[in-house]
Amino acid sequence: MKKKLVVVGNGMAPGRMLEHLFELSPDGFDVTVFNAEPRVNYNRLMLSPVLSGEKTYEDIITHDDAWYEQQRITLHKGSKVSRIDRGAKTVTSDNGITASYDTLIVATGSNPFIIPLPGKDLEGVLTYRDLDDVEKMLCAARAGGRAVVIGGGLLGLEAAAGLRQQGMEVTVLHLMPSLMERQLDPAAGYLLEKAFADRGIDVITKANTHEIVGKDGQVAGVKLDNGTVIGAAIVVMAVGIRPGIDLAKESGLNVNRGILVGDDMQTSDPAIYALGECVEHRDQVYGLVAPLYEMAVTIAENLCGNKAAYTGSVTATKLKVTGIDLYSAGDFAEAEDRQEIVLRDATAGVYKRLVLKDNRIIGAVLYGETSDGPWFFDLLKKQTDISDMRETLIFGQAYQGGSPLDPMAAVAALPDDAEICGCNGVCKSKISNAIVGKNLNSLDDVRAHTKASASCGSCTGLVEQLLSLALGEAYNPAAVQPMCGCTELGHDDVRRLIVAKQLKTIPAVMQELEWKTSCGCAKCRPALNYYLVCDWPDEYADDYQSRFINERVHANIQKDGTYSVVPRMWGGVTSSKELRAIADTVDKFDIPMVKVTGGQRIDLLGIRKEDLPAVWGDLGKAGFVSGQAYAKGLRTVKTCVGTDWCRFGTQDSTGLGIRIEKFMWGSWTPAKVKMAVSGCPRNCSEATCKDVGIICVDSGFEIHFAGAAGLDIKGTEILGMVKTEDEALEHVVALVQMYREQGRYLERIYKWSRRIGYDEVRRQIMDDADKRKAYFERFVFSQKFAQVDPWSERVSGKDKHEFQPMATLSLEAAE
Amino acid sequence: MNALTENWVAIGAVSDIPRRGSRCVKNGDTTIAIFRTVDDHIYALEDKCPHKKGPLSQGIVHDGCVTCPLHNWVISLETGQAQGADEGGTLSFGVKLDGDSILLDIGGAR
Ligand SMILES: Cc1cc2nc3c(=O)[nH]c(=O)nc-3n(C[C@H](O)[C@H](O)[C@H](O)COP(=O)(O)OP(=O)(O)OC[C@H]3O[C@@H](n4cnc5c(N)ncnc54)[C@H](O)[C@@H]3O)c2cc1C
Ligand code: SF4
Ligand code: SF4
Ligand code: FES
Numbered sequence: 001m002k003k004k005l006v007v008v009g010n011g012m013a014p015g016r017m018l019e020h021l022f023e024l025s026p027d028g029f030d031v032t033v034f035n036a037e038p039r040v041n042y043n044r045l046m047l048s049p050v051l052s053g054e055k056t057y058e059d060i061i062t063h064d065d066a067w068y069e070q071q072r073i074t075l076h077k078g079s080k081v082s083r084i085d086r087g088a089k090t091v092t093s094d095n096g097i098t099a100s101y102d103t104l105i106v107a108t109g110s111n112p113f114i115i116p117l118p119g120k121d122l123e124g125v126l127t128y129r130d131l132d133d134v135e136k137m138l139c140a141a142r143a144g145g146r147a148v149v150i151g152g153g154l155l156g157l158e159a160a161a162g163l164r165q166q167g168m169e170v171t172v173l174h175l176m177p178s179l180m181e182r183q184l185d186p187a188a189g190y191l192l193e194k195a196f197a198d199r200g201i202d203v204i205t206k207a208n209t210h211e212i213v214g215k216d217g218q219v220a221g222v223k224l225d226n227g228t229v230i231g232a233a234i235v236v237m238a239v240g241i242r243p244g245i246d247l248a249k250e251s252g253l254n255v256n257r258g259i260l261v262g263d264d265m266q267t268s269d270p271a272i273y274a275l276g277e278c279v280e281h282r283d284q285v286y287g288l289v290a291p292l293y294e295m296a297v298t299i300a301e302n303l304c305g306n307k308a309a310y311t312g313s314v315t316a317t318k319l320k321v322t323g324i325d326l327y328s329a330g331d332f333a334e335a336e337d338r339q340e341i342v343l344r345d346a347t348a349g350v351y352k353r354l355v356l357k358d359n360r361i362i363g364a365v366l367y368g369e370t371s372d373g374p375w376f377f378d379l380l381k382k383q384t385d386i387s388d389m390r391e392t393l394i395f396g397q398a399y400q401g402g403s404p405l406d407p408m409a410a411v412a413a414l415p416d417d418a419e420i421c422g423c424n425g426v427c428k429s430k431i432s433n434a435i436v437g438k439n440l441n442s443l444d445d446v447r448a449h450t451k452a453s454a455s456c457g458s459c460t461g462l463v464e465q466l467l468s469l470a471l472g473e474a475y476n477p478a479a480v481q482p483m484c485g486c487t488e489l490g491h492d493d494v495r496r497l498i499v500a501k502q503l504k505t506i507p508a509v510m511q512e513l514e515w516k517t518s519c520g521c522a523k524c525r526p527a528l529n530y531y532l533v534c535d536w537p538d539e540y541a542d543d544y545q546s547r548f549i550n551e552r553v554h555a556n557i558q559k560d561g562t563y564s565v566v567p568r569m570w571g572g573v574t575s576s577k578e579l580r581a582i583a584d585t586v587d588k589f590d591i592p593m594v595k596v597t598g599g600q601r602i603d604l605l606g607i608r609k610e611d612l613p614a615v616w617g618d619l620g621k622a623g624f625v626s627g628q629a630y631a632k633g634l635r636t637v638k639t640c641v642g643t644d645w646c647r648f649g650t651q652d653s654t655g656l657g658i659r660i661e662k663f664m665w666g667s668w669t670p671a672k673v674k675m676a677v678s679g680c681p682r683n684c685s686e687a688t689c690k691d692v693g694i695i696c697v698d699s700g701f702e703i704h705f706a707g708a709a710g711l712d713i714k715g716t717e718i719l720g721m722v723k724t725e726d727e728a729l730e731h732v733v734a735l736v737q738m739y740r741e742q743g744r745y746l747e748r749i750y751k752w753s754r755r756i757g758y759d760e761v762r763r764q765i766m767d768d769a770d771k772r773k774a775y776f777e778r779f780v781f782s783q784k785f786a787q788v789d790p791w792s793e794r795v796s797g798k799d800k801h802e803f804q805p806m807a808t809l810s811l812e813a814a815e
Numbered sequence: 816m817n818a819l820t821e822n823w824v825a826i827g828a829v830s831d832i833p834r835r836g837s838r839c840v841k842n843g844d845t846t847i848a849i850f851r852t853v854d855d856h857i858y859a860l861e862d863k864c865p866h867k868k869g870p871l872s873q874g875i876v877h878d879g880c881v882t883c884p885l886h887n888w889v890i891s892l893e894t895g896q897a898q899g900a901d902e903g904g905t906l907s908f909g910v911k912l913d914g915d916s917i918l919l920d921i922g923g924a925r
Contacts (some may be wrong), residue, residue: 029857110858468885515876517877518854518875518878519835519852519853519878520877521877521878521880521882521889522874522875522877522889525875525877526875544833545833545834545835545836545875545876546835546875548875548884549873549874549884552873552883557870557873557884557885559837559867559885561868561869561870561873616861618898671901801831801832801833801838805838805839805841805846806826806827806831806832806838806839806849807826807827807840807841807844808840808841809824809826809840809841809842809921
């Protein structure tokens with residue numbers, strides 16, 4: 001009999017607990033989870049990047065629906081538990097679902113505190129806790145105007161920065177004389193205030209809010225005690241959190257500020273554990289994830305009968321506002337028995353302060369340059385005696401022993417048990433061992449195997465340095481390779497921002513993303529044009545001047561400036577009529593070379609540009625359309641003769657290839673896409689070195705992807721098996737759409753999928769039917785605008801100027 | 816007879832060339848590429864890349880330059896000189912605007 005485990009609340013802490021539990025005991029528990037939020041588990045820490053538009057909700061999901069299915073967890077979304085019957089051992093949600101438990105975990109998190117001001121119930125008074133709050137803020141930001149954020153702590157500042165980035169005017173009201181006074185000393189608070197002012201955010205300290213002023217039930221402004229009124233379209237209250245103890249209290253569990261637990265994490269009822277921000281342990285209530293994750297592990301161990309104890313945590317904080325580096329840990333109030341070491345560098349905007357007691361670090365504040373944070377935190381946690389290095393302590397780890405300031409040296413010198421990832425409590429040796437032992441070579445690998453840098457991401461730099469240390473030159477951080485000299489942003493950032501900021505023209509992108517050149521260059525313009533075509537298929541007007549010549553004139557430029565033309569031959573099949581038309585065209589225009597290509601097409605080479613429209617006209621009359629052999633798009637689907645002719649054929653490979661080609665022609669992709677369908681594993685159409693390939697077998701279709709046979713050569717990966725042609729088409733289309741949406745311009749499928757992980761592709765395309773269907777539908781939608789034959793358009797006069805000289809002077813002279 | 820002895824020849828209107836684009840003018844055996852930038856400046860270069868004679872008129876026009884379609888050299892529209900690490904130059908021709916009409920100086924290639 002499996003034990004029935006019920007979890008109330010589906011936040012970050014229980015998510016981690018469940019992961020650990022299933023590692024320890026894959027089949028021991030029958031788990032039911034209730035979540036008041038109508039969604040799966042996501043990374044709450046990353047709400048600020050979602051607010052600022054740097055990430056999307058999809059990016060921050062921790063466990064998707066497929067995960068719950070796989071672990072056989074019953075998840076009740078949008079179901080808030082309103083009653084625990086401890087006698088009957090059941091819980092009941094307000095939408096009427098009852099579940100019984102052997103063990104219950106209460107993980108109700110915490111609630112934002114709302115100051116009981118007049119006007120607090122007005123429409124437009126928001127808090128900052130979950131995705132719904134973010135969506136409300138984004139919605140308000142689209143309408144514009146001013147946002148007033150009450151509270152200059154971590155959350156308030158992240159909200160303010162995000163809203164500002166979304167284009168709102170922002171004022172932060174803070175009661176205390178300096179920002180983040182719980183984590184920062186006044187000097188660092190001042191630097192922070194300046195950094196916010198530089199971003200155009202008004203910060204008012206010592207601001208006591210008197211009331212929220214409304215008009216017609218809607219927020220209109222905020223009035224301060226001194227009479228000042230600040231107009232506001234929304235007010236965000238971020239003044240602190242209160243542990244969510246109501247449910248526990250009503251059920252008769254012992255509570256104080258939080259739900260009281262012992263070192264074993266049990267509440268006053270031995271069948272009930274409490275976990276997360278709702279917990280009070282040894283008089284401490286926590287508001288950061290690192291301690292909660294430790295609690296989570298303790299509970300998972302105890303559920304499996306391994307007596308584990310949680311003994312409390314010391315915490316460190318990092319502010320996650322892009323461009324502001326801030327780190328603080330421990331205690332830094334001034335007192336008699338304490339000494340401090342301060343380093344200021346005004347020009348570099350750096351401030352560092354260490355608070356010492358009995359030659360041990362008890363507090364650290366770093367601003368502007370935070371890479372030594374983990375080292376100081378390590379000394380602090382271990383209470384290391386620092387007398388020997390006191391002179392140079394503040395200069396950081398790299399300075400110890402007189403070695404030069406090399407950032408890699410600092411990481412190299414960290415002790416093995418130094419904590420790198422604070423959120424997930426991952427130490428250096430665990431990461432380094434995983435890199436070497438499991439042959440990891442990317443940040444994502446490290447995240448998957450160790451969880452380091454998988455939560456708030458602020459230790460990414462350190463993890464990358466560990467990768468560099470272990471792999472040397474072999475590791476090149478994918479992080480910030482700018483698109484080109486016109487911008488600091490990488491392709492991924494640009495793609496994300498195009499969507500987040502709804503940028504729909506090249507000038508809009510360049511303006512909003514602060515391009516450094518007035519009209520881009522030959523690297524970024526074609527990339528931007530593609531991203532816009534892909535993201536806004538119905539709205540964006542293709543900018544031909546930003547396409548390479550081949551795509552502008554729909555033919556391939558050759559070294560002598562002439563062009564080559566490749567008519568489409570669906571699946572590589574042709575007929576006598578088509579061949580005759582090609583032969584006639586070749587004669588008529590004196591085309592010097594006719595060649596069969598590797599993709600089962602016929603290439604006509606050496607055509608003068610002026611002749612292109614006429615050549616297309618003749619080919620068009622015979623029923624040919626452009627083979628798009630020039631396009632960053634679907635090129636060819638190569639097929640074999642399959643069941644029609646071949647004695648080994650298992651399926652109609654020719655028919656399927658033609659069907660796929662007719663479905664997908666005309667679509668633009670980040671780089672060229674070549675496909676093939678083989679009728680049996682003898683694989684005569686060489687499907688296993690294509691971007692996408694299909695091998696037919698008796699029982700269905702094996703779909704392959706990520707092959708290459710060009711500069712690089714690489715066999716395909718297997719995506720999976722499907723039974724019918726319809727399914728094969730759906731999977732192939734969804735895969736290509738995923739690539740269209742995520743690939744960097746000129747990045748072939750094999751590079752893109754290696755970058756994001758083959759498993760991730762399989763997960764989204766094979767395992768997640770909803771995702772697959774959504775990709776498929778987006779592709780179908782964009783095809784409505786893409787499947788226009790460019791040749792016939794030009795034969796009928798489009799872009800006529802492209803093909804004729806503007807003037808021919810010798811002629812004029814003769815007249 | 817006239818056009819040959821005159822230096823300045825009217826070749827068409829500014830609006831004949833797409834912004835950030837180019838059209839060609841044939842002058843005997845020479846092809847001259849006429850460029851129009853995003854802010855409507857007009858330049859004229861021989862349509863021959865200093866690298867391997869690529870047709871510059873087929874390139875992407877950005878700021879004051881064109882990127883050759885064959886191997887991505889970047890050529891200054893004003894001087895015809897290759898930019899960055901590449902070395903070489905192509906002939907550049909004088910251009911004047913008379914209202915919307917473009918005049919090209921075919922006598923004095925620089
Ligand atoms: C914007 C933001 C940024 C943050 N940044 C950081 C950071 O950089 N570093 C850091 O360490 N921490 C950060 N935090 C704090 C961190 O997110 C929390 O400490 C952590 O999420 C708490 O986890 P939890 O599981 O206890 O609760 P939560 O993640 O809050 O989850 C509780 C869940 O339980 C649900 N629930 C509540 N009551 C019921 C009920 N009766 N029935 C069913 N479901 C219920 C709630 O809807 C909620 O989904 C941040 C928080 C926010 C909001
Ligand atoms: S792949 Fe198989 S079915 Fe196709 S031609 Fe070759 S042997 Fe025949
Ligand atoms: S292999 Fe090289 S030389 Fe041959 S067609 Fe391709 S790019 Fe040109
Ligand atoms: S011919 Fe112009 S770059 Fe090579």
